[in-house]
Amino acid sequence: GLELSQPSLVVVKPGESPSITCKVSGYSVSDSSISFATGWVRKPARKAMEWISNIWDNDASSNSVSLQVQSLQPEDTAVYYCVHYPPQ
Template identity: 45%
Template structure:
């Protein structure tokens, strides 16, 4: 996935640490917790989704230093947080619509 148009991340399957299939109801909210086996202060972790029959869509990333970036069109809909004590990355969605139904992937940067 591309971040800010200047770096492309290739995520091997082994780097996909969790996935969740969500069927969304209109105006729903949700929270997905992704507990990882690595230190979240050592690697960036991103969230990606794939609606049925469509391509992967990058949602956002939290860098090892805690800095966040979101896809512009989704930044008002999603929020990414982390708990460094439990190495958990959380994706929260709000005002979801049927078109937000997708498989949501939590993935670690390869570097």
């Protein structure tokens, strides 16, 4: 089956630009017919889940995808998840 794993906790300061990496198993991130269906969402405290992006950097050698969050601000505080969704 599919499995996506990522760090359990990343703590950053305002203005920093962290990169979150998600390790994928069960499909290849370099397979364009499948990998585009990997994306990112976030869940701020006391708010609904928010869609972030399906644009990311992939690394075929480690079969992982990464999200770079630019100039993080306090309002960006959330739990971030990589997700796999059915291709449209």
